[in-house]
Amino acid sequence: MEGDGWRDIKVVRNPYFSLRIVPTVVPMRYLELAQLYQRLEKTTLKTLKTRLVADFLKKVPNDLLEIIPYLILGDVFPEWDERELGVGEKLLIRAVSMATGVDAKEIENSVKETGDLGESVALAIKKRKQRSFFSQPLTIKRVYDTLVKVAEISGEGSQDKKLKYLANLFMDAEPIEAKYLARTILGIMRTGVAEGILRDAIAEAFHVKVELVERAYMLTSDFGFVTKVAKLEGNEGLAKVTIQVGKPIKPMLAQQAASIKDALLEMGGEAEFEIKYDGARVQVHKDGDRIIVYSRRLENVTRSIPEVVERLKRAIKAEKAIVEGELVAVGEDGRPLPFQYVLRRFRRKYNIEEMIEKIPLELNLFDVLYVGGKALIDEPFIERRKTLEGIIEADGWIKVAENLITKSVEEAESFYRKALGMGHEGLMAKRLDSVYEPGNRGKKWLKIKPTMENLDLVIIGAEWGEGRRAHVFGSFILGAYDPHTGEFVEVGKVGSGFTDEDLIEFTKMLKRLITKEEGKRVWFEPKVVIEVTYQEIQKSPKYRSGFALRFPRYVALRDDKGPEDADTIERIAQLYELQERMKGKKIA
Structure with missing residues (x-):
């Protein structure tokens, strides 16, 4: 009966009639979820958070299983869901003011004092001047359904409608x-629960194997779906989870090789080499005439690239398919532009036609994961490549990535020079027999580049600037994820590489993520990812990570990546070892 939303049974005894059992529906209250948030916020122990x-x-009823995981993470929808709440701090404060009678300015001033909008909203609720006679306790379903309505409102008067829904x-x-x-509405939960903790908690709650939870999530990117399967079908159900068109798959990742010779040795003496394009990785899902394009972060970017979508409808000959590729911005001379240009296309929501002219895009496809009702991820790469070539009709803008299959170091190096010259x-080097491993960064795919790999790191803190930059953050503390502690x-x-405009933008972006202030230094919830270059990686006793970047320099904001996509301490250790090997070769 729990699956029908019943959480209690009421036994009624009537002296004139026989015993009756009356089911009493007790919806799960939002207060229970809020109390969980509070307990999570009070501990830093990963094991306790998981428990x-x-x-x-x-204790979550079956009808809430698919929405609870995202609410626990502080979200409403999966990243790949197009829906957004579209509510900023000012609109939220207006809604709280309308609900409580507390002046909006008073709430704004409170936020400046507490540094926490959530805390200031709670204070305003305590000062509430009156409560509706028809007031009802909040349930999780009511909160979720209302937030869905807020996300789906559009058109004239939408802000006023959102205001009323939130005020209620x-x-x-x-x-x-x-x-x-x-905090949920603004996306600043601050409870320290990320994907790893949620994955482990699902396994613990329903006595299923954590590796099966991980696999099912990697294949569907849907914790709600995975949670429901784990509870209702157990290990057997999780083992049967497969790719679904419309739900993005976590991308397989690559490590860097010291040289083409090293890459060939790692690949067993023969490999497929592809041009490594400086663009943005995308995953394309086709179902008939419907095309969905997901970014590397699994965000739906379909609407921002309509010309690519139209070309894909013609280029992919299969009725249903999932393919991967690299979107590259092309300059007037036909040469590739830096990947930031593609990100500009992704961010644009208005005047898209103008951007199509300014930043034309070409798509170089390199893998197929699903076609004609069949998942291909367990097939050897060389077979997937043949399938891909068979279902793509190239048109100059949509094409299959240029490649070379060889055992020869000299041939591969010639192809490498050609790629750099273009x-x-x-280059990318891929084992011919490699299966597709969602979310894994192994040695079956390797990158070969003339420089050390840049790092994608999370901003975990900052220091206020000085002089004319005293009103903005002047430098940023970089963090890498430590899987052993669950912390960044x-x-x-890093303080170099930023323009004045960058610092203003980052200050606005990060202010709402502040968790602690210590004099000139502040600490943030780890949300924002940036790409940095550096002179070298050094061993360092100064930092808990054991490593330090020498002369790091800001390259770009990676808003196509979430903190879960950023580089880890293990990745930095691998790059350190690679760096030392490359040094040894130069000396030799």
Whole structure:
């Protein structure tokens, strides 16, 4: 009966009639979720966070299983869902003001004092001047359904409608509920629960294998779906989970090789070499005339590249397929532009036609994961490549990535020089027998580039600038993920490479993520990823990570990546070893 939303049974005894059992529907209250957030926020222990989430999942009724995981993460929808709440801090404060009667300016001033909008909203709720006679306790379903409505409102008067929906929620919220509701709406939960903790909690709650939870999530990128399968079907159900058109697959990743010779040795003496394009990786899902394009971060970017979508409808001959490739911006001279140009296309939501003219895109496809109702990820790469070539009708803008299969170091090096001469980054080397391993960064795919790999790191802190930059952050503390502790640990500080405009933009972006202030230094919730270059990686006792970047320099904001996509301490250790090997070869 729990699956039908019933969480209690009421036994009624009537002296005039026989015993009756009356089911009483008790919807799960949002207060229970808010109390979980509070407990999670009070501990830094990964094991305790996992247990708290697992215990909560055990009591979630079946009809909420698909939405609870994302709410626990502080989201409403998966990253690949197009829907966005579209609510900023000012609109949220107006909604709280409308619900409480507390002046918006007073709430804004409170935020400046507390440094936490959620806490200031809770304070406003405590000052609420009156409560509706028809007030009802908030349920998780009501909160979720209302936020869905907020996300789906569009057109004239949409902001006013959003305001009313949110005010109605805050009108019935307890202070603790309002605190975490506000954080959810703005995407700043701060409970320290990320994908790894949620994955482990699902396994613990429903006594299933963590590797099966991981596999199912890598194939569907849908924790809601995975949670439901884990509870209702157990290990057997998780083992049967497969690719679904419309749900993005976590991309397989590559390591860097020291040289073409090293890459060939690692590949067993023969490999497929592809041009490594300096663009943005995308995953394309086709179902009839419907095309969905996901970024590397699995965000739906379909609407921002309509001309590519139209070409894909004609280029992919299969009725249903999932293919991967690299979107490259092309300059007037036909040479590739830096990948930031593609990101500009992804960010553009208005005047898209103008951007099509300014930044034309070409798509170089390199893999196929699904076609004609069959998942191909367990087939050897060489067979997937043949299938890809058979289903793509190239048109000059959509094409299959240029490649070379060889055992010869000399042939591969000639192809490498050709790629660099065309303005590309280098080459990819792939084992001919390699299966596709979603989310894995192994040695079956290797990158060969003329320089050390740049790092994608998370901004975990900053220091206020000085002089004319005193009102903005002047430098940023960089963190890499430590899988052993579940934390982002410091690997250095970057202050060069930023323009004044960059610093203003980053200050606005990061202010709402502040978790702690210590004099001139502030700490953030790890959300923002940037790409940095550096002179070298050094061993360092100064940082918990054990490593430090020498002369790091900002390259770009990677808003196509989330913190879960950033480089880890293990990755930095691998690059350090590679760096030392490359040094040895230069000396030799």
